[in-house]
Amino acid sequence: MINKEPIPNKMKALVLNDISDLRFEEVKVPQIKKECVLLHVKCCGICSSDIDRIFKNGTYHFPTIPGHEFSGEIVGVYDKNDKHLLGKKASVFPLLPCNNCDACRIGEYAQCSHYNYFGSRCDGAFSEYLVVPKWNLVLFDTMDYDVAALCEPAAVALHATRRVKLAENKKVFVMGSGTIGLLIAMFARVQGSKVYIGARKKEAINYIKSLDFDYIDTNNFEEELKRKTNNQGFDYVFEAVGSNEAISNSILACNNFATVVLVGNPHENLQLEKNVYWKILRKQLTITGTWNSNYNNFINDWQDAINFMQQNYATFKSLITNTFKLEEYKEAFDFLRDKSTFKIKVMFQNEKE
Numbered sequence: 001m002i003n004k005e006p007i008p009n010k011m012k013a014l015v016l017n018d019i020s021d022l023r024f025e026e027v028k029v030p031q032i033k034k035e036c037v038l039l040h041v042k043c044c045g046i047c048s049s050d051i052d053r054i055f056k057n058g059t060y061h062f063p064t065i066p067g068h069e070f071s072g073e074i075v076g077v078y079d080k081n082d083k084h085l086l087g088k089k090a091s092v093f094p095l096l097p098c099n100n101c102d103a104c105r106i107g108e109y110a111q112c113s114h115y116n117y118f119g120s121r122c123d124g125a126f127s128e129y130l131v132v133p134k135w136n137l138v139l140f141d142t143m144d145y146d147v148a149a150l151c152e153p154a155a156v157a158l159h160a161t162r163r164v165k166l167a168e169n170k171k172v173f174v175m176g177s178g179t180i181g182l183l184i185a186m187f188a189r190v191q192g193s194k195v196y197i198g199a200r201k202k203e204a205i206n207y208i209k210s211l212d213f214d215y216i217d218t219n220n221f222e223e224e225l226k227r228k229t230n231n232q233g234f235d236y237v238f239e240a241v242g243s244n245e246a247i248s249n250s251i252l253a254c255n256n257f258a259t260v261v262l263v264g265n266p267h268e269n270l271q272l273e274k275n276v277y278w279k280i281l282r283k284q285l286t287i288t289g290t291w292n293s294n295y296n297n298f299i300n301d302w303q304d305a306i307n308f309m310q311q312n313y314a315t316f317k318s319l320i321t322n323t324f325k326l327e328e329y330k331e332a333f334d335f336l337r338d339k340s341t342f343k344i345k346v347m348f349q350n351e352k353e
């Protein structure tokens with residue numbers, strides 16, 4: 001390996017040893033491999049899927065280091081021809097495709113049938129160092145590492161908006177004011193749509209207003225919907241919560257011939273009331289799913305998300321409400337799981353001042 005600075009043998013990491021058994025441990029710095037770089041992880045976002053992974057579902061095997069929304073500095077390369085990468089900043093597409101299946105052959109890696117994934121199927125970035133294939137690097141230069149760690153949810157959100165043809169003057173509703181919901185709203189707005197966001201908590205509604213979006217208070221959903229849309233509903237609805245109630249409300253929010261994009265990951269089995277289901281039929285709705293992001297030579301949600309983030313830097317920076325050091329993980333997860341506190345994106349940051 002050719003490295004930019006001395007690399008220690010051991011590093012600190014959050015290791016998931018079993019469901020609900022996350023520990024701050026010292027582990028070996030991973031060995032660099034061919035076609036890879038060694039990344040010094042600077043920031044790693046905590047995703048709601050990480051919370052389910054750590055406390056409910058587990059990773060694919062134990063022990064695993066979680067963390068898939070990250071950025072860092074390239075501090076080591078395998079090949080001397082890659083020396084120009086040393087010191088470069090990068091965010092990382094966390095999916096490691098098999099490159100062999102039908103989906104991979106057409107560049108649809110999110111549908112790969114034998115993929116590996118940083119932070120769920122193999123070790124991720126709740127750590128100080130990670131070995132990353134060059135192919136997965138999304139280089140950037142002007143952003144801070146925390147904003148760059150938003151690249152993963154931003155690419156996922158941009159991808160969701162690209163599942164439909166958003167057009168000028170179309171009315172869009174985003175159900176949910178978490179990171180993904182807000183990012184979808186931002187990408188829909190730049191594509192010319194008039195965007196409303198559904199939220200329940202007062203702080204979330206205030207935050208939505210501060211971003212100059214309209215909102216629908218979901219405490220009073222049907223009434224607010226009627227009042228704010230003149231009883232007409234929306235042309236495009238993005239469901240970014242994944243609960244029974246949110247999905248039902250998303251369908252109720254539709255105008256005739258509208259499209260619902262299902263984004264939220266469900267936490268349990270879902271059920272629709274007959275009256276809600278009927279709306280899909282009577283209004284001739286289109287329901288579509290979205291998964292992960294495109295990362296190929298034709299559509300690269302990652303590069304497009306980075307460009308957009310650079311142009312709207314302050315807004316993205318404001319999405320990061322809290323940062324913690326890896327060793328503060330207990331505090332971080334307690335904070336995240338406490339439903340009474342307001343937060344949007346919470347991150348681990350190495351070398352936090």
Ligand SMILES: [Zn+2]
Binds near residue numbers: 068069153
């Ligand atoms: Zn995520």
Ligand SMILES: [Zn+2]
Binds near residue numbers: 098103104112113115
């Ligand atoms: Zn594949």
